[in-house]
Amino acid sequence: MNGSYILLLELSESQYIPVGQLGILYFTEGFYAYIGSALNGLETRINRHLRLNKRHHWHIDYLLDRASIYEVVLVPVKERLECTLARALKEEVPCIPHFGSGDCHCPGHLFYAAGRNELNVQVSNALAKLGITCYRHLVPVPKSPPPFPMNLYQW
Numbered sequence: 001m002n003g004s005y006i007l008l009l010e011l012s013e014s015q016y017i018p019v020g021q022l023g024i025l026y027f028t029e030g031f032y033a034y035i036g037s038a039l040n041g042l043e044t045r046i047n048r049h050l051r052l053n054k055r056h057h058w059h060i061d062y063l064l065d066r067a068s069i070y071e072v073v074l075v076p077v078k079e080r081l082e083c084t085l086a087r088a089l090k091e092e093v094p095c096i097p098h099f100g101s102g103d104c105h106c107p108g109h110l111f112y113a114a115g116r117n118e119l120n121v122q123v124s125n126a127l128a129k130l131g132i133t134c135y136r137h138l139v140p141v142p143k144s145p146p147p148f149p150m151n152l153y154q155w
Contacts, residue, residue, distance in 0.1 A: 049064060
């Protein structure tokens, strides 16, 4: 299955996080929606995002070192809808500038809300406005927390 996806994340505490060429960014405790595309296989891309140990390739990889995915929204389509989804969600919640949008002209592909329910409603509203059919997948919470990533960054 190919298409676009939305990762719904929780960051349990505010913190500075190095994000590749974007530099060190401050992320507020709360909930985030990241929009991506996987035209060569949604399952493979989502499984990569869910892995704990991976090489940092995209901006989201840096945030996933510190945040946890609680839900995945799958949008199975043949064409790339990631920018359309990003524009629609930007009308609902604030965007983190330049995050995840290095290969397009969008302001960003990461969005923030203070509350989980608020973010879920806004994502649903954006999808409904676009008339998009999607599938939601709740990500099970691990029985024990994963080990803290031992990635060292030079400050």
